[in-house]
Every structure is written in structure tokens, then in C-alpha cells.
Amino acid sequence: MESGIFQGRNPQTKSPRIASPTNYKRALGVGLFLGAALGLVWALSRRYNPETFQLIDWDRVRRIALNVCRLRMTEEISPTEKASHERIYSSLVDQVRPLVVQYTAAENISPVALVHVLDRAEWIDANIANYQLLFASLEKIVRDSFLRRRSGPSIFTLTNRALASRYLGVLMGYLASSVLGQYDPSLLGRELLTPGRLYFLESNIRIWQRRLALPLEEFRTWVALHEVTHAWQFEAHPWLRDYLNAQLELYIQEIARAQAGFSLRNLLERLSRLENIIRGEGNLIELIITPKQREALRRLQALMCIIEGYGNHVMEKVASSLLPHYQLIRSRFQKRITAKSQAEKLFIKLTGLEVKLRQYIMGQAFVDQVVKKEGITFMNEVWVGPANLPTLQEIGHPELWIKRMKERVEG
Template structure:
């Protein structure tokens, strides 16, 4: 389906170089990010009350390293599609894999200069065949570049970023069923996709319409353009979960911030301005790739968490981690009161998990 080697080669070739730093500056940045990632875990764990796995140092990478890591993750996520692609005509598969390989590489090159960090949920098995729990990854050149552009305190900014990403590690190691739930939803999304040639042509027309809409300033994006009606319900569930975890990360990084990141208010204000900026072309690409949708998730998810914590306390909010049934729906993300009526105002729930 995708020529992964070509995707890596394309991404590494197209990605822009990072900021100019001396060897000593690079060494210090990597060392500090590793240390701050462990420090952030203590703050996040105390604040959220989630009993997560013991902390591990973050994996610090450069831009090409981020591209290679994400290709490995994509292989794991897209594995359910392998049999479907096997039924495609050989010439279509051969040509299509190279085209998609170049496309994936170009997308990764664009994102590789912007992503500050991530918690990688889906990793290839280790030599014994065991699937790793996850990996906290920080992209050092992007963090250094951003703190320079924003003219903020480097130590404060680095810890601020670590607080967000460490929140994800705490979420997925402290709530054991959450990773499996997401993986099951993504597998369902992929296995119900239509892979016949006629449907693919229809999807290409939808993609063309999405591109035109994005250039007109609309909200068209490639993710929505390629989904089937059956996939929409699954994608709504995935979107709700990702909005929750991203919003929770944003809420925690700002709530913990004042006590450990003195300049957090300045950092947040400048960072929000940066998110909204960029050239016209940059804005169109972000819209097409769903990056703007992700920014919207941060805001909506953070608002949901803020409302619930203010009205029900952290213990009340942590009921969200009890089971898949207590996760908010996409509609409830926009209406926290509805989630609280459904989840907190009933005695039908199981006792809180140890993680909450």
C-alpha cells in the first residue's frame, strides 16, 4: 500500500534543517529535556491523581529521527489494511505504493519541523515479539527553534512542553484499557474501508474537492474527505477520545505551570499567537492535514476538562477513566453538563479504577 522506505527517504530529503546550534548547545538541550521529562512526570502524577507506570527518560530525536519513528508507527497502525491491498491489481498496488510513499514522506517532512513532542502509542514489537507500552518522544530542534522564535525562557518552555507530553504518558500507562480501546477503534476504522478501484476514484474526487475548499478558506480536510459513512461513527469516537486526552494535556500543562513554570502565562500567550500565524500556504496545508482540527481539539478538550474539574473536582473528572462507557462522546465534549449528568449523576458505574 505504501512504499515505506521511499516515504522515509522522501521525508528526510525534504525536511528543512533545524536551527543552528553548537555541539555543546545541542548536548545541553538533549540532557535538559531528558531531565525535565522525568521532573514533569512527578508534577503531572501529583496533580492528576493518576497512578501511572514509573517514569522513563524521554527519547530525544532530531527531525529525520522523528520521521523514521513515525513511519514505524504507521506500519503498526495500518497493518489491518495489508490483506485488503493484497486483493488490488498488481499494477495498481505497485504504482500506488510509490505515489503514496512520496505523499506520506512529503506530509511527514512538513510536520517534522513543527511537532514539539508526542507520546508514541503504537510501536513495532521488540525482538521477543512483545509490543512496547509506548514512548515519550521530544523533537529537540523544534523545541529550541520555537523557544527562540517566541523569545521565552528556554528552561520554562522545555518543562512546559514536557508537562503536556508527560500527561499523555501518564494517561496511557495509568489507564491500561485506553490504549487497547483506541487501537480497536482504529482497526475497525481501517477494516471497514472500501478498497476497490471505483471507490478509490471516488475518494480521489472527494480529496480534490477538499483541497479546493481549503484554498477557499473552508474547513475541508483530507481525513474527512476519504472516510466512508460507516467510518464516520468510528472516527467520531476516536475524535472524542483524542480531544479528551489532548485537552487534558493542555489543561494540566497550564494548571501545573504557575507553580513550576514562572513564565507560563507569557509562554501560553505567545504560543497561541504562533499557532494562529503562518503564511497563506502554510495555513492551507495545516487545514488539509487536519492540523487546525487538532488545535481545535486542544481548545475544546481543555474547556471540557476545566468545566468538569471546576464543578466536580479532580476526583469527579477522573471518573472519565473508569471504562470506555464513561468516556465523553463527541457531543458531550461540547456539552460537559451532559457528560456529568450521564456519568456523575448515576450510581450504575463500577467503582473507580485504581488509576483514578
């Protein structure tokens, strides 16, 4: 049985030629409602200057993110503690960097001088700055289209703005209470005049260290290993930053094209997919991307699978010979990832964070298998250039990538 707003209407029944007084009242009510709605749309559009319009309300994103992470965790470190912990993490980075270089059999990397210990609000601000750069070119395209049409944003653009702002705020608040460390490679328009930045969220690290009953110094080293590996990936291979930037720009351009052609029909088509998402088939991202955007997203996902999977592989291999409690940390950290409440699992599913979790799992499985069969030196062929990056299909079937790389060498 189908349900919907048209259920119960008999297609064979013809409307009377003369409407009853009740129908007049309904027509008048509908007319007044539509008039009020159109007036609201016009008023909202007039509120925004086409020359300065932003697709995201960043102040709202920050407010929501702070509220979400404060609901989840309240502990923060003091400014005095922050300074002393920056010295601790700088020392850890110096300690593990040569071990990463030794295991990967790679050339040395430049010093990672910019080590920062952040509280959650600072992490939110740093990542909002990154997102603002990400959206800058898209917003310029949208503003230019407003100026060409000599009009302000449509109701669909304003609705998207409200939804996207809330989505980003909730997502960033959740992550701010979960992230342990982050390597920021200075993407999207920034001049790479200095090495990237390493962020450590000491509050989150200490909370999870206590929850999992882990030795604190070893757990800090575990986190530092993963982030220093990311530093090596980007700083020893400058093309990687340029390639990631290019893929992000392509993805943004596809979003801009879709934004320009958005209509009520697009909205209805996307809402029709909501039932599948509620059943657990897909996530909210599926509501807002087009087929071309999906293609661009798959290229980005393949790249992130390798970046994250390689980072996990190196972290575990180096940690296994460095940390006395390696097995304990590994097993309990895995439980941290898998032991989620039903509400948290639903949130991860709806927001698309499961894609990020799959990147770690798929990417590491790929790297583990390639290294086991061919060794780390062969695996490092992936960092030669974009042509050597595996596709998502090859990540699922490492033998295909191995075969392709061997054919390139022989050719």
C-alpha cells in the same frame, strides 16, 4: 451555468450514420490512446508482486519528508549535544512527574525510563515505523484480495499509493519541523514490555524558544509537562492503549472494505467534492473517506480530544504554580499557534491538521469546564473505562457528559 467536458453538446443533435475521415482519425487516436493507457496499467500492475505489495512507498515518504523539513529549518544538534540533552530531559521528567500525580490526585505512575532526544530525521524514522505497523493489517487484506483474484494492483490502487505516499511525506516533513515533544505509547501490535517512549526535538524547541524569546529551561519544562501527562494517561490506564488500538483497527478495516470496492464511479464522486474543499468547506481527508470511515474517525477524534485536552489542562494548571514566566510562555505560545501565514493556514486546512488543532481547543474547553464545575476527581472518571469516554456531541456540551456520569454513579 454548469461547466464540464460535456458542455456545448446539443442533446437533440443526432450523430451522422457515416463518419467523416476526420472522425476516423479521431477514433483511431482515441483507440491508440486507450490502448497505450491499458498497456501502461498492465505494465504497472506487473511491476508489483501481489505477495509483497505495499500501499505506501515508505522510501519515498522518507525522502519527501526530509526534503520538506530541510526546506523549513536547517539547524540540528550534534550527537554529543544529544546525549547531554537526554540527561537534561530525563531530569525534567523526574521533576514534573510527581507534580502531575499530585494535581490529578491519581495513583503514581511507573517511571518513564525511555527518554530520547531526536533530530528530525530520527523523528521521521520513528513515526514511519509506527505508520508501517498501522498499515500492515490493511496491506495484508489488500494482498489477500490480489491473490484471490490472481491479479496485481489496479490503476486506482497504484494512483492511491502515489498520492498517499506524497501526502504522508509532506505531512511528516511539516510536522518534523514543528513538533516539540511526543509520547509514543507503543501502539499497534507491539508488546508493551516497557513503558512508552518520550521524544523531545531539541532543535525545534530551541528554535521556537528563540523566536518567542522565552526562558529556555522553563520552556523545556512546559513541553515536558504535557508529555508526562500523556505518559500518565496511558501507563496508569492500560485499557486506553487497547481501546485506541481497537478503534484504529476498526478504522483500518473500513478503509480495506472501501479499497476493495473502489471504482471509477467512486473516484468521480470524490472529485466532485473538490470544489467544496477549494471553497474552504472541508479538507482533503473528505475526498478519501466513506461514511462508515467517518463514523470510526469521529470516535477516534473524540478520544484524541480528551487525551490532548486533558494534557493541555494539566500542563497549564501545574505550570501556573511552577514556572515564574508562565503567563509569558502561555501567551506567546498561543500566538505561535494562531499566527500562521496564509500559505501555512491553507496547508493546515488541506491536510486536515486543523482537526488536530481543534482537538486541543475543544478537548481543553471540555476539561476546563468539567473541572470548574465538578473538580478534577470527577473529571478523572473519564479514565475508568471506554464507557465513560465522552462523544463528540458531549465534548461540545460538557453538561451532557456530567449528567450521564452522575446517572451512572447513582444507578
